[in-house]
Amino acid sequence: MRTRVRYGMLALVFVNVVINYLDRTNLAVAASSLSKDLQLDKVEMGLIFSAFGWAYALLQVPGGLLADRVVPRVLYAACLITWSLATIGQGFVRGFAGLFALRVATGTFEAPSYPINNRVVTSWFPEHERASSIALYVSGQFIGLAFLTPVLVTLQVYAGWQGLFVVTGLAGIIWGVVWYFFYRDPLDHPSVSDAELTYIEDGGGLFRGRKKAGTSVWSWHNLRQVFRNRTLWGVYIGQFAVNATLWFFLTWFPTYLVEYRGLSFIKSGYLASVPFLSACAGLLLSGFLSDHFTRKGISVSIARKTPIIAGLLLSVSIVGANYTDDTAMIIFYMALAFFGSGMALISWVFVSILSPKHLIGLTGGVFNFMGNLASIVVPIVIGFLAKDGDFKPALVFIGALGLAGACSYIFLVGKIERVNVQEEPVAVA
Template identity: 80%
Template sequence: MEQAVDHTKRTGTRYGMLALVFVNVVINYLDRSNLAVAASSLSKELDLSPVQLGLIFSAFGWSYASLQIPGGLLADRFGPRILYAFCLITWSLATVFQGFVRGFVSLFSLRLATGAFEAPSYPINNRVVTSWFPDHERASAIAMYVSGQFIGLAFLTPVLVMLQVHIGWKGLFITTGVIGLVWGVVWYLLYRDPLDHAEVNQAELDYIEAGGGVINRNKPVASGASVWQWNNLRQVFSSKTLWGVYIGQFSVNAMLWFFLTWFPTYLVKYRGLDFIKSGYLASVPFLAACAGLLLSGFVSDRLVCNGTSVSVARKAPIIIGLFLSVSIIGANYTNETYLIIFFMAMAFFGSGMALISWVFVSVLSPKHLIGLTGGVFNFMGNLASIVVPIVIGFLAREGDFKPALVFIGALGLVGACSYIFLVGKIERVVTRTVTL
């Protein structure tokens, strides 16, 4: 028997769907960062050099980045419910198997598999938010789900450290993988698209669509032809504005991937901190990043609601954040633990501010190519997940980590300049016929 729905007052079903995406992101980043927690112990047991460890840190990025465009196309072709459940279960299986590795090759291969199966996740996240939220709520919604990566890591990094202390790095991988397997089933049971959800009413659907939400896009297209055309790929590579946000996203992700890979090793090996103590201190920059992200998202949306131009409201927090991220270099000039953590937290706070950049995929991309644009955007950004861990491994191979921090800080400056000089007026890219 169907429940009566009050059609005069809009429902808030979109917030429930956002909560599901938030949990997806927490699990997503647990399975990306568990290697960073295990690295110190794992590298000793498997006899891995800093260069080998850098390569393993980057393995996730090789497959994740290279499959972003196919992942975006899949997000345009299939609904989030089935595709996300598939991704959650498969990447979680790869995580479980990492608990049984015996050397460099097997661990490298499984990290490649994890990256491959996680590849569609952020294009799907953006699809969900674009479908469920109007434009003026979009930055806040993105900030809320992206904050999952920081809130989860801030509060769960000490838990992961204690898990490794008590059950070892193998148990750490198995435990985090099993969590994802269970959640993949929960996601499939609970998530629905806007037009299919039993608890959403017409008032909420009208509110979303009137505000620019693309609720009809969640229906799989009848044919993939409109998505798989080469002209569509040219569209998302031919805009100077899009190139500006692509380069900016590379810079934002450079900071993120330092913290997801080398940061715990930096504290333990290069700063001589106790392993358990480092687990608690490592949570501070993640909390700072979360604060920066939420502040940026809500301030940006408030500016839009108050009549500030979209260009200023969306770009200003990102530019300010990227400039703040350069402060990571300050850690090179102190040996005081609290100052090291301060500079790390300040830099990650700035990087967190810049992570509302996903809003540009929603407001710039052609309406029928949101998944593809998101895939390209995430591909360009996640090239940092390949480049940064490897470059840091080489820069730190002689035991000096200072050049690595200069490298990360300089990329923040590049990103700020990209938004200042390349990203122009914020308006949706118009689809046009491209001739050879």
């Protein structure tokens, strides 16, 4: 009898992602009050928003290497607990330097998280279920934020921004312990049946023949391989564009509603959940539609690329908010743009499809590094563009990046097939 243990493992990853994004975005909820208490201007807040991204993006390659070397059960638990401790520390800061340093620490300890997610899904799911499984766990970032943003806003009202950081950090520590006790890889799980293992492996799941923990795939040769391929560069650029929209919502969006659009703090907290729900809907639609196309025999290139291109083009609609003062229409344009960005977030499926089999973690690290350069660039650029209180140029900037991402998938990403790695030259004595 074929078990379905893989869905239980996916549920654990889903919660990891919820915790992950709570600790990325609690600063956005706290920003308006925190900036006043610590006397930080918009340029300084832009730098604070980007602090996470400096560490997170720059450590993606090392994080990917760790994901290839250390079993997910141990590595994810360590990451959850350490970044949660850094989150708690943010509730006790007294100025720019301390907050910046702790945001860097949060980004540092979160860096391996998405390469681990990709390793888990690649191990537990056959290829024809890959896009929908990625959509389900990535949806955690939107479902969690949509339903918990009003909770975070209410928490801050009663406990202050300091209490907000402490509570979200404690939740991560508790969940890190839960993950360690319940997660197992396919060959180590006591409840998985041989039939399920066969189903996963026959469908392209990669849980046998992995390099053993402690071996390394690092070399300059391997790194060059994942940087030199044109198709990979196409998805790298596209991921930067997807993350540009995402990081606007994760950082400046609440400030945009409160300070530029004049909404109350409580009202902004509830309205902010609408775009996150829209992004979740776009992500799930895209993932299940893409897998449906694959099962119907439509080429992988069309099945995987079409939803992403359509989503990136839709994300350009964020510019529409510049042409209305009606709150409902502003939220509509924001929701439509984030719906499109959500559609494009199944792009992680290309790491599973394109990566050399023994370099999935390394390729995922490079992919996430390139995409998360947006977490550095976007908050800082918006801080400068909106320093006089006008967010219109910032929205044009985000829309232009969405268009550039769509063009990258159209013109750079060619036939979808696994990258063949050239053998590393052997020195002759």
